[in-house]
Amino acid sequence: MAEQAPFLIADRLTRSYGATVALDHVDLAAAEGSVLAVLGPNGCGKTTTVRIFATLLRADSGRALVGGHDVVTGAAAVRAMIGLAGQYAAVDPFLTGRENLELVGELRHLPPGARRRHADVLLERLGLVDAAVRLARTYSGGMRRRLDLAAALIGRPPVLFLDEPTTGLDPRSRRELWDLIGEQAGAGTTVLLTTQYMEEADRLADQVTVLDRSRVIATGSPAELKAKVGGDHLELTVPDPQQRRAAQALLGTRAEPAGAAESQILRIALPAGGEVPIALLAELARCGVRVSDLQVHRPTLEDVFLHLTGQPVPAGPTSTRGRRP
Amino acid sequence: MSANLLPWVPAMAAVRDTVAISRRNLRRLGRAPNLLLLSLTTGVLFVLLFRYVFGGAIRTPGSSYADYLMPGAFILTVTASAVTTTGVGFAEDLASGAIDRFRSLPIARSAVLSARMLSDAVRLLLLIAAMTVVGFAVGFRVHTGIGPALAGLALTIAFGMAFSWAMLYLALAFRTAEATQAAGQTLMFLLTFLSSAFVPLATMPGWLQVIARANPVTYAVDALRALLVGGPTARPVQLAVAWTVGLVAVFAPLAVRRYRRG
Numbered sequence: 001m002a003e004q005a006p007f008l009i010a011d012r013l014t015r016s017y018g019a020t021v022a023l024d025h026v027d028l029a030a031a032e033g034s035v036l037a038v039l040g041p042n043g044c045g046k047t048t049t050v051r052i053f054a055t056l057l058r059a060d061s062g063r064a065l066v067g068g069h070d071v072v073t074g075a076a077a078v079r080a081m082i083g084l085a086g087q088y089a090a091v092d093p094f095l096t097g098r099e100n101l102e103l104v105g106e107l108r109h110l111p112p113g114a115r116r117r118h119a120d121v122l123l124e125r126l127g128l129v130d131a132a133v134r135l136a137r138t139y140s141g142g143m144r145r146r147l148d149l150a151a152a153l154i155g156r157p158p159v160l161f162l163d164e165p166t167t168g169l170d171p172r173s174r175r176e177l178w179d180l181i182g183e184q185a186g187a188g189t190t191v192l193l194t195t196q197y198m199e200e201a202d203r204l205a206d207q208v209t210v211l212d213r214s215r216v217i218a219t220g221s222p223a224e225l226k227a228k229v230g231g232d233h234l235e236l237t238v239p240d241p242q243q244r245r246a247a248q249a250l251l252g253t254r255a256e257p258a259g260a261a262e263s264q265i266l267r268i269a270l271p272a273g274g275e276v277p278i279a280l281l282a283e284l285a286r287c288g289v290r291v292s293d294l295q296v297h298r299p300t301l302e303d304v305f306l307h308l309t310g311q312p313v314p315a316g317p318t319s320t321r322g323r324r325p
Numbered sequence: 326m327s328a329n330l331l332p333w334v335p336a337m338a339a340v341r342d343t344v345a346i347s348r349r350n351l352r353r354l355g356r357a358p359n360l361l362l363l364s365l366t367t368g369v370l371f372v373l374l375f376r377y378v379f380g381g382a383i384r385t386p387g388s389s390y391a392d393y394l395m396p397g398a399f400i401l402t403v404t405a406s407a408v409t410t411t412g413v414g415f416a417e418d419l420a421s422g423a424i425d426r427f428r429s430l431p432i433a434r435s436a437v438l439s440a441r442m443l444s445d446a447v448r449l450l451l452l453i454a455a456m457t458v459v460g461f462a463v464g465f466r467v468h469t470g471i472g473p474a475l476a477g478l479a480l481t482i483a484f485g486m487a488f489s490w491a492m493l494y495l496a497l498a499f500r501t502a503e504a505t506q507a508a509g510q511t512l513m514f515l516l517t518f519l520s521s522a523f524v525p526l527a528t529m530p531g532w533l534q535v536i537a538r539a540n541p542v543t544y545a546v547d548a549l550r551a552l553l554v555g556g557p558t559a560r561p562v563q564l565a566v567a568w569t570v571g572l573v574a575v576f577a578p579l580a581v582r583r584y585r586r587g
Contacts, residue, residue, distance in 0.1 A: 093421075
């Protein structure tokens, strides 16, 4: 994967809505078969990015390429390769679940038999078999989102654009969608996913590009981003004060007490993304130090955002799909 | 990808995509008939109101008021339908993301708009059929013949479609069902009241006649009246066709451009 030219490329994409700059020279790259997460708070330009890639919106300047095709001059070729699902679940409320999927199959020009088969497989996989004959207007939010994702998967497009696929979903539905997205990526689909959830990017993405106020502020694998922040550590809880002193003597400068002086917790710094020093723990056990609790702390992408912008994830305006002047 | 057959001939592909989306649009007709019923109700209410409430006070030389009224009511109904089914229906599709989904699929670029027009033409036919029944019930009769009546039908549908293009443009400009409905309905009532739809122009003050004579609805109604009730047809039909073609020539390119811009 490392040697390939990127399959999705954004090259200095810029777009304004009137006086509001939505994207400011944004560069992105995703290798074929990888998952790229575009991470950022509301209003940072995530949806605009997806709309440009999905041929729905033109950039003012810069280029976007999907599988070598320019989204403007090669729009037809791009549309043949992509599936799009968004936070607004563009399913037709007056069609049944099955009709929604078969319509997309028809518009992807699948033969009637293949439309039905694709719909069957996806309804089954997404747990919508029982609801398949009901109008989508009767679906819950989570069901609509799953149907929307299924519609994006009809015809197995090699590229998926998912605009905040789990925003507003309950934790269970979110995990279900994560599994599904992971499956698609595992099967070789290239995925561009936008999210405001650090956990989601961490869980699904090979590469993460962090957007803040229409600009790219960081890019890298989740591990690389976290390495920038550092602060990985191991926390041992040693209740007995004597044992704690013994442990500290043994660990030397590697350990420091966490928090207050009488704290039972010892903190051991770890290299970013580094291994947990099991041998050291075994040594402690041999010396009779009883550890009642042990926790590995890795920086979250939340910490990354804080580190990069010097402020917590801002509470921006609610997302504005397809904003216009 | 293997199943993603390339369209054999672009024109055939466009027809196939248009038919697929039209079927989707028409399915809504049976499942959510409210928009269509709204246009029908508007038409029926106006027929009852003018036939029985105001009609007694309106003098229409040369024909009964029912005969005078119905051509106006037909045109009113098709403009109302352009506002609700075309304008509001398309604005709803824009807001729901349905149009985005269609535009992200490998379909003919013309298919979404032409499907909207095709399915709305089917709705217009249904509406006109229903209004014809209403007209006959309140005493309206065709005084000319089957040929002119069919020409009248064609003219009514063509005028409705022309107005639909204008409403499509409005929907693309406003993007919400509420705004499109408010603007479209205001426009529709202004155009139908300030026209020869319900009262002869001669009864209006001079300045209002000037406005009514600059109103396409007047020409559509006059032509339809000539085709259904009688009188010279050549000139009114020419004018109505000219207005219809003109409306399409202005609003279809505007709507298409706005749609493509995304």
